[in-house]
Amino acid sequence: MSDHLNKKVLLIGTTPIAIDHWKVLNALGCETVVVGQGQQNAALFEKETGVKVHVGGVEKFIAENSLNDFDSALVSVGAEKLKEVTIALLNKGLHKILLEKPGGLNRQEMEMLAAETLKHKATVLLAYNRRFYASVLAAEEIIAKDGGVKSLQFEFTEWSHQLDTLPLKEIVKRNWIYAGSTHPIDLAFYFGGKPKEMKSFSAGKLAWHDKSIFYGAGKTEKDVLFSYAANWAAPGRWVVEILTNNYRLYFKPMEQLHIQNKGSVAVNKVEIDDSLDVQYKAGLYLQAKAFLEGNHSRFLTIAQQAEMAVIYEQMLNGN
Numbered sequence: 001m002s003d004h005l006n007k008k009v010l011l012i013g014t015t016p017i018a019i020d021h022w023k024v025l026n027a028l029g030c031e032t033v034v035v036g037q038g039q040q041n042a043a044l045f046e047k048e049t050g051v052k053v054h055v056g057g058v059e060k061f062i063a064e065n066s067l068n069d070f071d072s073a074l075v076s077v078g079a080e081k082l083k084e085v086t087i088a089l090l091n092k093g094l095h096k097i098l099l100e101k102p103g104g105l106n107r108q109e110m111e112m113l114a115a116e117t118l119k120h121k122a123t124v125l126l127a128y129n130r131r132f133y134a135s136v137l138a139a140e141e142i143i144a145k146d147g148g149v150k151s152l153q154f155e156f157t158e159w160s161h162q163l164d165t166l167p168l169k170e171i172v173k174r175n176w177i178y179a180g181s182t183h184p185i186d187l188a189f190y191f192g193g194k195p196k197e198m199k200s201f202s203a204g205k206l207a208w209h210d211k212s213i214f215y216g217a218g219k220t221e222k223d224v225l226f227s228y229a230a231n232w233a234a235p236g237r238w239v240v241e242i243l244t245n246n247y248r249l250y251f252k253p254m255e256q257l258h259i260q261n262k263g264s265v266a267v268n269k270v271e272i273d274d275s276l277d278v279q280y281k282a283g284l285y286l287q288a289k290a291f292l293e294g295n296h297s298r299f300l301t302i303a304q305q306a307e308m309a310v311i312y313e314q315m316l317n318g319n
Helices: 016-027 039-049 058-064 079-092 107-119 134-145 170-174 176-192 275-279 284-293 302-317
Strands: 008-012 031-036 053-055 072-075 096-099 123-126 151-156 195-203 213-220 225-231 238-243 247-251 258-261 267-269
Touching: 008 016, 008 079, 016 031, 016 039, 016 284, 031 039, 039 053, 058 079, 072 079, 072 284, 079 096, 079 107, 079 170, 096 284, 107 123, 107 302, 123 302, 134 176, 134 247, 151 176, 170 176, 176 213, 176 225, 176 238, 176 302, 195 302, 213 302, 275 284
Parallel strands: 008 031, 008 072, 031 053, 072 096, 096 123, 151 225
Antiparallel strands: 151 238, 195 213, 213 225, 238 247, 247 258, 258 267
């Protein structure tokens, strides 16, 4: 790619996804300053990228350095730290932030961060990178030509047997519908619109989560009917299916697009140019480029995420 944005970006975090973000920022020609908390992850980041990490956390860095020269920040820390790191940046005067999903661990954190963003007249956007997949871009063209989305269904089953063994903080696991499941849920409602009516049911229990089975249905603000299902204690995967007048579009897996035509049972793979999604972590290149260039129409704001948290609570609790 020939893109060279010549931006100075503050990257907070040394997680594996932060490394993926750095690779994209580097490819876009950005001057990226990296801040991490602990020495161990910082060493891994430096080994992978060859870039020096400022260790000690965001509070130490902003106390010792001016942020005036930075165009923006990208926050890629653990879900339990997203709110506090972002508020620290806002208070220091950095008001254009791309924040890793979900933006907070629960509705209260999201609402608090939305209020802080409004107070500072800042821009805080959520990094739901699936919105930028090549498969999603291709689907949007098909949907637009066929009269729009008529209905949709999605599944957000999680592999609890794997989550049992991951080194995640218990508070993150207890809020996994936010920290994990909002990835496919966000994509579904990106296509269909925010729910305005919904009936939800939940049941079951895991050792680390109050509920394990989720079912529901409703209608969005675009008058799109939808249904959803998930059973975290049973086999399954993330799936989004979009129905138009003449097609059923399958995101299964989400990096690919499959299509079924009216009058046929055949499901065929749609050929797409996914070279950027193969070269980098899927969706990250176009997401970063859009964010840095100020093209924010595809993003979810933190205020919108706080509104969606009401929906997530309903899906979680069942009512």
